[in-house]
Amino acid sequence: GAGVSQTPSNKVTEKGKYVELRCDPISGHTALYWYRQSLGQGPEFLIYFQGTGAADDSGLPNDRFFAVRPEGSVSTLKIQRTERGDSAVYLCASSEGTSTYNEQFFGPGTRLTVL
Amino acid sequence: EDQVTQSPEALRLQEGESSSLNCSYTVSGLRGLFWYRQDPGKGPEFLFTLYSAGEEKEKERLKATLTKKESFLHITAPKPEDSATYLCAVPYLSGGSYIPTFGRGTSLIVHP
Incomplete structure (x- = not known):
């Protein structure tokens, strides 16, 4: 079956810009x-x-980072006013419960690079 | 301070040369210890969960063991395809929830 997917796989942005990273978890x-x-x-x-x-x-890490999951499935991680220190790989994981x-x-x- | 420490940071083996990776942790009331394998450019892949001291689990050439303070991942007669970073994680209580805290990993390279 389908696993966890994340888009985009790579994101390059400039300092100060806004980015959204998406995660599609395993169904259920x-x-x-x-x-x-x-x-x-x-x-x-x-x-x-x-x-x-x-x-x-x-x-x-601070209030520039925010995430939502409005329908209990797909989630979006949002980063405002990106900084060079935000450069990293952002991983999403899902499980049947907590x-x-x-x-x-x-x-x-998603590999994020902030220039 | 609760933490997870893995050693060595890097390990180079010849094909067939068995060895062990270590994961030590400080936590009161262990709620499980997880081992993952991570290949370059990919997310971690689950290997094992160990629940209590004395427990052992095996998968192909890998065997994970657990004591009260540490876990070992034994690799028997490794092959080049076993090359990867091996991560361990321990859940720590945070704000009423148990959140997995990962070690830095051991980077394993197996030469043919």
Whole structure:
């Protein structure tokens, strides 16, 4: 079956611009997570959704970052006034629930480059 | 401070040369430990979940074990296709939810 998909695969933008990154989770998965991964680092948690609501957004670095999941399926990560330090790979993962034992399925990521 | 530490950062092996990767963690009340494999340009791929000390799981040439303070990923007679970065993650309590915290990973290269 279809896995987690993310678009675009690559995004190059200029400092100060606004970007949107999209995640399509596995059908039926209620939990959706966003992570950010810098070179040589493990994924860093940003936010997770249970259904339509953001259950935990404690990993968002500042108020320039925002994410939505209006219908409980597709999610969009939005970054305003991008900075060079925002350059990283943004990963999305989904799972059947939020139990700590639930396997997370990751998408291929969106590589964001801020010039 | 709760954290997850992986060692070594990088490992080069000859094909057939067995070895182990380490993941140490500090948490009270472990809620599972996850191992993932990540290939360049791709997202992490789930390998194993371990729940309690003494537990072991195997998949092909990989075997994961767990103690109260660390986990090992043993690679037996590796092949070049086992080359990847191996990540471990431990859920930590954050604002009422358990959020996986990842280590930096071990980059494994297996030479033919």
